[in-house]
Amino acid sequence: MRYREHIPIAILLVLTACGSAGDHGGIRTDQDYANAMDVGREAFDMTRAEQAQAQFQTAYDRALLRDDAGAIGDAGYNLGVAQLGMGDARAALATVARTDQALKLRSAIAGPELELVAMAAYCRLGQYQSALEASARIHTGDTALTERRAFLTGLAADGLGDINTLRAAHDALPASAKPPLLEQADRAEIESRLALREGAYDKAESQALRAITLRRDILDYRGMARGLDCAASAARSAGQLGKAAAYAQRAAESRAQAGKKA
Structure with a gap:
């Protein structure tokens, strides 16, 4: 089971793995993977991005061991977010590329949240046109992801001095009750x-x-x-x-x- 929620120290979202330990006569939880994801999430909540990165790297490696595309996508995304939290945008971009390639190898498609990591990294590096190109590749009905996309699009547009795209990004921000x-x-x-x-x-x-x-x-x-x-x-x-x-x-x-x- 996985769930999403907002986190305070980054501009994105983080995913957490959860599950029960042991064999109950059915599918068994990989507790090493689940523990690394949960501990990483807790570290990230406490603004300990370096510790979170180490845990998410462990989770990513475990996901490769499992040959589990879903776990690879989640752990790769979290690892990229943690790297952004550490201020290492280039490492985050490398993680996005590596995760995307690993998913393609397993005939899986990366979720829109992985492209958001790339958008954020491009904005950090001042590569605003690349950020807008990444924005155009994101298609999602998730309100939180849509909000993040609009915000990052606005940052990139402002960086380019593109007031029309900046206005469009402003208008795309959700108006939650x-x-x-x-x-x-x-x-x-x-x-x-x-x-x-x-x-x-x-x-x-x-x-x-x-x-x-x-x-x-x-x-x-x-x-x-x-x-x-x-x-x-x-x-x-x-x-x-x-x-x-x-x-x-x-x-x-x-x-x-x-x-x-x-």
Whole structure:
């Protein structure tokens, strides 16, 4: 049995394996695989991306031992997310390619969530056109995955200065009746970026500040620093250079601490 849920420190989702141990006269759970997935998920929840990576690598290796396409896809996806959490976008892309190849070898098709890992990695590397190309390959009816796709599309479009695609990404964000904090933060950030492109600097700053608070509340410090960048850009464009410098310094200090942790 597998289930999905939002996680606070990354821009994606993580999958967890669960099951009962032992032989009850039927299919037996591979407890080594299940344990590695569960421990990795717990480590990721506690923002221990390096420990999570090690566990998901163990799970991936176990999935290869089992010759289990479903397990390979899940573990490969989680491994890529953990690598993103460690700030290693190139490793995440390599994991996506390796997992995709392993699935093709077994006549299986990778799920849309694996392409989302690639999108996120491309955005981290500034390869925004590649991120948009990955976005075009994603087809899903899953609301959470659709939201992530729209957000990452918005980031990539903004990186390219493509305001039309940025607007389309904004309009594609779901309007949930009771949106989780992650969804609220994503919307605030995209609205900030769009307002900045449209010259509405006060709105851009206020939405960036909203995104900053929401990212902090879900322990997404990388995203929080990105929000501070947005606030700095808005203040700078409005001619408030002192405020812009303060936002930029705050972002730099947060990132410096993240680097120490990594």
